[in-house]
Amino acid sequence: MQPTTRSKRTPPEPIACEHCGAMRQPRIVLRDDGTPYEIAGIPAFFGWEECPCPRAEEERRARAEAEARERAEARESAMRQAVEASGIPPRYRGAAHPWAQKMADDAANGQGFYITGPNGTGKTTLAMAAGLRLIEAGRKVFAVATYDLMDAMRSRKAEEREVFDRAASCHVLILDDLGKEASNTAYACERLFAIIDKRDKAMLPTIITSNYRLSEIAKNITEGAVGVAIASRLAASCKQVALEGEDRRLTSGQD
Numbered sequence: 001m002q003p004t005t006r007s008k009r010t011p012p013e014p015i016a017c018e019h020c021g022a023m024r025q026p027r028i029v030l031r032d033d034g035t036p037y038e039i040a041g042i043p044a045f046f047g048w049e050e051c052p053c054p055r056a057e058e059e060r061r062a063r064a065e066a067e068a069r070e071r072a073e074a075r076e077s078a079m080r081q082a083v084e085a086s087g088i089p090p091r092y093r094g095a096a097h098p099w100a101q102k103m104a105d106d107a108a109n110g111q112g113f114y115i116t117g118p119n120g121t122g123k124t125t126l127a128m129a130a131g132l133r134l135i136e137a138g139r140k141v142f143a144v145a146t147y148d149l150m151d152a153m154r155s156r157k158a159e160e161r162e163v164f165d166r167a168a169s170c171h172v173l174i175l176d177d178l179g180k181e182a183s184n185t186a187y188a189c190e191r192l193f194a195i196i197d198k199r200d201k202a203m204l205p206t207i208i209t210s211n212y213r214l215s216e217i218a219k220n221i222t223e224g225a226v227g228v229a230i231a232s233r234l235a236a237s238c239k240q241v242a243l244e245g246e247d248r249r250l251t252s253g254q255d
């Protein structure tokens with residue numbers, strides 16, 4: 001159904017339905033007063049009336065379904081690419097948790113979260129499931145194991161800068177397993193503080209998972225002032241979520 005060119009001096013002729021041969025009239029656009037809307041003195045028209053015959057109708061229905069399928073596939077493909085780019089690990093790309101949507105909604109409004117609890121209570125599942133909901137809502141999410149982030153910040157300059165910028169400026173940063181990394185260099189800890197500080201000032205939320213409570217996280221990141229500074233920034237900007245319960249990995253195979 002193409003609007004015809006305006007070069008013709010006269011409105012188009014009716015055309016025959018390819019299925020039943022019935023004539024399809026050009027669609028004239030009428031003004032409020034009932035006269036045809038004109039462009040350069042020629043009645044404006046937009047294609048031809050649809051033929052109501054069953055085969056023409058079937059063809060339109062099939063075309064609409066194919067278009068809807070293509071749109072759904074394009075959406076899924078875009079979602080898949082965004083999830084892959086986010087750093088959410090493959091085993092969590094189907095993660096679901098009853099609290100995920102609420103957490104995602106609050107994070108979308110700038111609320112950070114500090115999820116704590118023993119191993120296997122579903123901390124990472126909750127954080128990643130919220131991350132997936134945020135990606136669905138069009139947010140740029142960067143999920144990274146804290147160990148890998150700290151490790152990247154010891155490496156080559158250009159690469160470090162890239163990771164730092166991404167962690168500092170993405171809509172939602174997910175820092176998995178804070179405090180578990182064993183030997184943080186002083187420099188990496190300062191960079192981590194700088195990331196959290198930049199995010200805090202820009203009101204960009206961070207979702208953190210940790211085996212340690214906020215009250216005990218400082219010394220598990222690093223001894224001294226930087227650890228305390230990181231912990232106090234997190235305390236100010238994150239809502240604390242404590243997960244309890246048996247080790248879910250024993251029954252469900254997921255953290």
Ligand SMILES: [Zn+2]
Pocket residue numbers: 017018019020021022051052053056
């Ligand atoms: Zn027809």
